[in-house]
Amino acid sequence: MRTSQTPPCPRCAAPVLLTARYPHAWRNRSGKRVAGFKETVLCRSCDVSDPAAGELLALLSDDGPLTPAAFEAFSGLVRDWLDAVRDRAPNRAELDAQEARWRAGEL
Template sequence: MAGSGVSGETSDRDQILCKVEDTPLCPQCAGSTLLLAQFPHSWRNGRSEDVSGVKEAVLCPGCHHGEPAADELIALFAVDDRLGPENVEVFGGLVAAWVESVRHRAVDDEVLTAEFELWKQGEL
């Protein structure tokens, strides 16, 4: 799918920048990705102060298959090889839904601990 980006016009929280060409490899499987999205992200630090930043997420057809919002976006890439005026609105809606699902992902503490142990042992 060719195209450079989609950007929201409503508020900072809704602004999503997308890259669909020359996307980075998946950090989980090192496979090809379909999309890189950058979006505002914030959290509270130890002093209960808001910290704002930008978060990035990639859409990997292998790793994210089975997630409803990802599946819809992966399907669009499968049937449309170009991002154009005829599908940009659908694309924008699907990206917004996928990013919202990504915003709510949490770290799996068990996986993180296991990977940390492997790293300490020099196996990762």
């Protein structure tokens, strides 16, 4: 997990609050398991209406270092957020828009 030197949001290009990278696997056409990693970003703009991100966004929106109590809550909030977003299927329209930005050299 990174909270500094994070890439821009792939959805809106704004700076993100954190990037989480975690193991991810799927089955290919032949049924063979393919293991890899998946990366998810938490964006102050794009995730504001996501109930899974609400408390984490609120915690990270405060300027300055986390207090000891906030730091203790941080890991649980990240875990809850990742549990919610880990298995979400991509939005096809957003995926197509991201591909268009990539092909245009914007990513």
